[in-house]
Amino acid sequence: MKFVNNKDRLGSSFILLFALIYLSATFDIPIDRIIAGEVFTARTLPIFLSAITIVVCLIQMFIPAKGAADETISDAIAGFHWQPCLLLTGAMLIYGLTFNFLGFFVGTFLFLFIGFAILKEKRYLLSAAISGGVAVFMWVVLTQLFDVYLDSGDLYRLLAAA
Amino acid sequence: MLDGILQGLSTAFMPINLLLLFVGCFAGTFIGMLPGLGPVSAIALMIPITYGFDPSSGLILMAGVYYGAVFGGSTSAILINAPGVSGAVATAFDGYPMAQRGEAGKALALAAYASFAGGTIGAIFLFAFVPILAKISLSFQSADYFALMLFGLSAITAFSGKGQVLKAVLMALLGLMLATVGEDPSGIQRFTFGFTDLYDGISFLLLSMATFAIAEALMVVLRPAKSALGAGSGFKALGSMKLSKEEIKDVAPVVARSSVLGFFVGVLPGAGATIASFLAYGMERNLASAKEKLRFGKGSLRGLAAPETANNAASTGSFVPLLTLGIPGSATTAIMLGALLSYGVQPGPRLYIDHPAVFWSVIISMYLGNIILLVLNLPLIPYIAKLLDIPRQFLTPVILFLSLIGVYLVSFNTVDLVMMVIIGVIAVGFRVLNFPLAPLLLGFILGGMLEENLRRALLISDGSLEFLWQRPITATIMIITIATLLIPVMSSLKKTKGVSLH
Numbered sequence: 001m002k003f004v005n006n007k008d009r010l011g012s013s014f015i016l017l018f019a020l021i022y023l024s025a026t027f028d029i030p031i032d033r034i035i036a037g038e039v040f041t042a043r044t045l046p047i048f049l050s051a052i053t054i055v056v057c058l059i060q061m062f063i064p065a066k067g068a069a070d071e072t073i074s075d076a077i078a079g080f081h082w083q084p085c086l087l088l089t090g091a092m093l094i095y096g097l098t099f100n101f102l103g104f105f106v107g108t109f110l111f112l113f114i115g116f117a118i119l120k121e122k123r124y125l126l127s128a129a130i131s132g133g134v135a136v137f138m139w140v141v142l143t144q145l146f147d148v149y150l151d152s153g154d155l156y157r158l159l160a161a162a
Numbered sequence: 163m164l165d166g167i168l169q170g171l172s173t174a175f176m177p178i179n180l181l182l183l184f185v186g187c188f189a190g191t192f193i194g195m196l197p198g199l200g201p202v203s204a205i206a207l208m209i210p211i212t213y214g215f216d217p218s219s220g221l222i223l224m225a226g227v228y229y230g231a232v233f234g235g236s237t238s239a240i241l242i243n244a245p246g247v248s249g250a251v252a253t254a255f256d257g258y259p260m261a262q263r264g265e266a267g268k269a270l271a272l273a274a275y276a277s278f279a280g281g282t283i284g285a286i287f288l289f290a291f292v293p294i295l296a297k298i299s300l301s302f303q304s305a306d307y308f309a310l311m312l313f314g315l316s317a318i319t320a321f322s323g324k325g326q327v328l329k330a331v332l333m334a335l336l337g338l339m340l341a342t343v344g345e346d347p348s349g350i351q352r353f354t355f356g357f358t359d360l361y362d363g364i365s366f367l368l369l370s371m372a373t374f375a376i377a378e379a380l381m382v383v384l385r386p387a388k389s390a391l392g393a394g395s396g397f398k399a400l401g402s403m404k405l406s407k408e409e410i411k412d413v414a415p416v417v418a419r420s421s422v423l424g425f426f427v428g429v430l431p432g433a434g435a436t437i438a439s440f441l442a443y444g445m446e447r448n449l450a451s452a453k454e455k456l457r458f459g460k461g462s463l464r465g466l467a468a469p470e471t472a473n474n475a476a477s478t479g480s481f482v483p484l485l486t487l488g489i490p491g492s493a494t495t496a497i498m499l500g501a502l503l504s505y506g507v508q509p510g511p512r513l514y515i516d517h518p519a520v521f522w523s524v525i526i527s528m529y530l531g532n533i534i535l536l537v538l539n540l541p542l543i544p545y546i547a548k549l550l551d552i553p554r555q556f557l558t559p560v561i562l563f564l565s566l567i568g569v570y571l572v573s574f575n576t577v578d579l580v581m582m583v584i585i586g587v588i589a590v591g592f593r594v595l596n597f598p599l600a601p602l603l604l605g606f607i608l609g610g611m612l613e614e615n616l617r618r619a620l621l622i623s624d625g626s627l628e629f630l631w632q633r634p635i636t637a638t639i640m641i642i643t644i645a646t647l648l649i650p651v652m653s654s655l656k657k658t659k660g661v662s663l664h
Binding site: 007008010011012014015018019022025026029030031038039040041042044045046049050052053056057059060073076077079080081082084085088089092093095096097099100108111112115116118119120121130134138142147148 | 577613
């Protein structure tokens, strides 16, 4: 348990896992017989990188550096506010996934309004005004000033058609 | 060269470019003032906006943002003891005590003058050294470039903190691995797992925004007590902004020394403004008289001028490897390199010859940026400082939105938004585990160039590794690289020996 509860070792373990998956995927890189004989192929650097990463990870895991912090993971995450962080992450994912449907304006307004609420802002009228203000301001700047196209969204098209 | 300078001057003084520089300085000051959001996030936020611009205008805007963000970082360090950027940490040592005793205005004015002087001397050095270095580097071949990339990566580890060397190496390797996703130089798809969105690789902007802006905003939410973002400015009045003649006389030699030191430290890949500011602070403290030494940390003018001058001179110096060799020396210049590549401009020795207008206009704009910061931003500080009073619950979602929309505006692909959130969450994990993220970004940006140059060098040498020591330039760079890697190991061994002897 003490081994897992060390920040350096846990971080290195994640990178080690990534390097192992990366190495196995390296052998899936398609290389035909003619190219395979060349001194440098699409696999050369990935194989070298994964090999050196695995070695460095093992050194980091089993020979801890002098002067490295002894802080455990439980110490490091003590007092973290997980709930708002997870909710905001979820809100960002939903914003990304529904962007094409809701469109820039509605999506941005809802994301900001919900974001403010997640961070315990109780003045809902003010929140709505700021969300709307930011969405309108950005829309004007991007579309009118920089001539960037912003999709109005499927929802708007559905409502307009109805 | 004179033609190039004239072209650069006419480009930099175009009304639209002057306006962009002003907007950049102003926006940079705003963003840099927000604790956690430094020049990296500020420039990354600008990239989508600059896509429609010509390369000179885009870079001029980014140079303005860079200087503005460095200045903004110092402002929050002085006013609320919350450095917006790591390069301003040493500024807070004496700047904040000055603000506490009612001399915030004087501290801000001194910071601005010192930054201006550092930027000016840095720009003069840049003007003198860059063309010479660019000419020398014209003789560089792929083997030399490969060695340079290795040097750039090794320098990161040399300047990482105690017990952080291997972690920095791992993060740089992770960045290099992520850089191999997508099409390789010969056109073969790698690590795409059938996802068409990965065919062009991971976007640099996406990675930088996720690892810096998104991760920082989420960290603020995770541990609000440790963040000063939106915690309020807490100061009542700025006080006078005037410096007496004696005070100017006192800090003038400090400014001169720190500018030179800052510039040359900034040139070193991986060192940057933070190291420069700490070194300058340490140097001035050592040079000070016993009486003056006692004032350090309690509101000493010298203690404030030294890091402020050095961090600005170092910011200028960090452009040397970018403009002459095409390798970024810091996360900020890595972002600028990414932006340049997206404009179809390859930084390096050819930039000086192929795009003289871009090359010189950027250098000239950096100096103009310093003037704008001094003349326009300083009087506006009392108003800009109001930004620090915006509550955290409003600022954080807006920062997240700006980061997301910034990436979306480049690709217009919502898959990028989802990918960005996932990478942002992973970056938070690394931050909690105390793994540095800047080496990841540098590894990522250098990865493509490193592979291309290694491939060429190996093909030329028919697979032999002799190219690493055949040419004197390559051998010299490799020796410096090995020495750079060994410095932390040697110093660690020396300390261990010292401890065991006592």
